[in-house]
Amino acid sequence: MNTQRSAALFAQAQQILPGGVNSPVRAYRGVGGVPRFISHGEGAYLYDVDQNRYIDYVLSWGPLILGHAHPGIVEAISDQARRGTSFGAPTELESTLAELVIDAVPSIEMVRFVSSGTEATMSALRLARAYTGREKIIKFAGCYHGHADAFLVQAGSGVATLGLPDSPGVLGSATATTLTAPFNDLDAVEALFKQNDGQIAAVAVEPVAGNMGFVLPREGFLPGLRRLCDQYGAVLLFDEVMTGFRVAYGGAQAMYGVQPDITCLGKVVGGGLPAAAYGGRREIMQLVAPAGPMYQAGTLSGNPLAMAAGIVTLRELQQPGVYERLSAVTSTLCQGLWKAAFKAGLPFQAHKAGSMWGFFFAADEVTDFASAKKSDTALFGRFFHAMLERGVYLAPSQFEAAFVSLAHSDEIVTATIDAAKASFAEIRG
Ligand code: KE4
Secondary structure, three states, rough: OOOOHHHHHHHHHHOOOHHHHHOOOHHHOOOOOOOOEEEEEEOOOEOOOHHHHHHEHHHHHOOOOEEEEOOHHHHHHHHHHOOOOOOOOHHHHHHHHHHEEEEEOOOOOOEEEOOOOOHHHHOOOOHHHHHHHEEEEEEEEOOOOOOOOOOOOHOOOOOOOOOOOOOOOOOOHHHHHHEEOOOOOOOHHHHHHHHOOOOOOEEEEEOOOOOOOOOOOOOOHHHHHHHHHHHHHOOOEEEEEEOOOEOOOOOOOHHOOOOOOOOEEEEHHOOOOOEEEEEHHHHHOOOOOOOOOEOOOOOOOHHHHHHHHHHHHHHHHHOOOOHHHHHHHHHHHHHHHHHHHHHOOOOOEEEEEOEEEEEEEEOOOOOOOHHHHHHHHHHHHHHHHHHHOOOOOOOOOOOEEOOOOOOOHHHHHHHHHHHHHHHHHOOOO
16 A cells, blocks of 8 residues: 555654654554555545545544534534634534533533543543542543543552552642542442542543443443442542443433433534533532632633534434444444454454444453453554555554444445455464
């Protein structure tokens, strides 16, 4: 496959952008090779600057549930842009999208829009501490909540001690109040609550994990977190930046029937533009400035272009049969990949929730970050490149999730499975 122009652009970009990218995972450090520079997207397809076409399962890391350049979104953004791109003043668009979010997400009575998932979770954490008057939080090894200091802690093993920074520049004081437990391990969470009784402000969790690879919550895990938070007076914070409007219209909380106290949203809610949100019960959200004393602000919060894109996206997703279609296509894909890998004699498993999915080259069940790291990441890298060469664009890291859009037709899924059959044969050696 010709990647000359991507290679040239990457060499130039590395001189002026750290690592040649504006977000680390895009640099292919996990799999090696030349990151593809994209010229445009259309439906389920990406086109790179060397005129190669790819079936896209990254979809900008989740937002593009309608596919690339959806006509309704393009029209809404264009119309709004002609009226102005940002005012720094309230618009009806923000209330329209807020109403859609409140109607969709069971636990949200009030919502605040921000510009990134990081901003949403950082603000939600501040709110949980303001609401409870407590300092410590519990997170899960392998869950990613954006790059706010408090979340950048080393993924402790077992029932972790206090958090140690996982990045230079993050102060020990910023992570000293962050406790870590293994995903799916309720006993570890209960032990942390007992050891820190009265001190835990919040439990933060990706209700379906998408940043350690794709890992489903075990039966009873999410209800167990709800029970423990009620028992110990802590806020349950669902980071639904990836799962919101993705696994179901009401997010993972609708899929699993567990109501958090605060929900963070992102990705799909902005329709591919920079928008995210945090929301919850009125009594909690009324603490947020200027209604209350908890400060949070943003120049481009509720940006009209992003609101317009989000409104079109959510209205499209309200159409009858949308989530049934997304789930059915994703099931066909995962079953086809699993069957092809089995025939090739490779240790492989694929799982899904709605149109969010993922796979590991592992025979044993993956339930947390420790077991995810035992999967064959070298084989993942070879599979990634074998598929890329065949025009299928997967996440360039084992520790990510994958997505399907409404633009992924049955024919596209069949072509993907055919490419996987050839790729499995190539990599099994
Ligand atoms: P952003 O700040 O990247 O908009 O959102 C942070 C975030 C928060 N919570 C969850 C569950 C997330 O998945 C994310 C961001 N996801 C990554 C993909 N693993 C975005 C891709 C990237 O970092 O470039």
